[in-house]
Amino acid sequence: DTGVSQDPRHKITKRGQNVTFRCDPISEHNRLYWYRQTLGQGPEFLTYFQNEAQLEKSRLLSDRFSAERPKGSFSTLEIQRTEQGDSAMYLCASSLDGAYNEQFFGPGTRLTVL
Amino acid sequence: GQQVMQIPQYQHVQEGEDFTTYCNSSTTLSNIQWYKQRPGGHPVFLIQLVKSGEVKKQKRLTFQFGEAKKNSSLHITATQTTDVGTYFCAGTGGYQKVTFGTGTKLQVIP
Numbered sequence: 637d638t639g640v641s642q643d644p645r646h647k648i649t650k651r652g653q654n655v656t657f658r659c660d661p662i663s664e665h666n667r668l669y670w671y672r673q674t675l676g677q678g679p680e681f682l683t684y685f686q687n688e689a690q691l692e693k694s695r696l697l698s699d700r701f702s703a704e705r706p707k708g709s710f711s712t713l714e715i716q717r718t719e720q721g722d723s724a725m726y727l728c729a730s731s732l733d734g735a736y737n738e739q740f741f742g743p744g745t746r747l748t749v750l
Numbered sequence: 751g752q753q754v755m756q757i758p759q760y761q762h763v764q765e766g767e768d769f770t771t772y773c774n775s776s777t778t779l780s781n782i783q784w785y786k787q788r789p790g791g792h793p794v795f796l797i798q799l800v801k802s803g804e805v806k807k808q809k810r811l812t813f814q815f816g817e818a819k820k821n822s823s824l825h826i827t828a829t830q831t832t833d834v835g836t837y838f839c840a841g842t843g844g845y846q847k848v849t850f851g852t853g854t855k856l857q858v859i860p
Contacts, residue, residue, distance in 0.1 A: 678850035692847050741792040
């Protein structure tokens with residue numbers, strides 16, 4: 637257990653539905669990252685927060701994806717109008733600020749879109 | 751955009767043999783990290799390299815960052831079955847965006 641928690645751990649939804657995932661980082665970490673990982677691939681960067689500010693968002697991310705970190709603590713990732721291609725493991729990671737930024741990953745949320 | 755490639759994609763070794771994975775970035779990196787992911791698990795941080803030409807050791811693992819800060823390697827001496835997993839490098843470029851490599855899956859045959 638790294639101290640980063642994600643909820644839910646598994647989500648099965650029908651195509652076209654909206655889903656929301658939550659990530660609770662390690663409390664003193666001000667950086668929070670979202671990644672997507674499919675089988676046999678490395679984690680793909682989605683977005684990154686420094687406190688409550690979303691500083692970077694992947695150009696691969698369509699407008700159906702949105703992320704928030706309203707108080708600089710927990711974060712949510714919403715996918716609207718899900719598609720079968722969205723099926724993946726969604727990973728959250730947090731780290732301290734500064735040059736040394738070891739990322740601690742949560743267990744992930746596995747999304748299956750039927 | 752920033753791309754990070756790793757070779758080989760897969761490696762099967764006999765227990766006791768050495769193993770090396772190589773990581774190459776399309777752009778200069780501010781730092782590089784290495785992670786290990788066991789089957790069904792999440793990535794676990796191993797080390798971070800920051801300086802050009804830096805070499806760090808952790809027991810049987812040796813990590814190196816290239817002089818141009820565009821490539822890196824991980825070498826494991828005398829592999830053990832506990833080394834099984836996928837090894838990812840992750841390069842940090844501009845705006846703290848982290849790009850993970852394609853990974854090298856290591857299988858150790860007892």
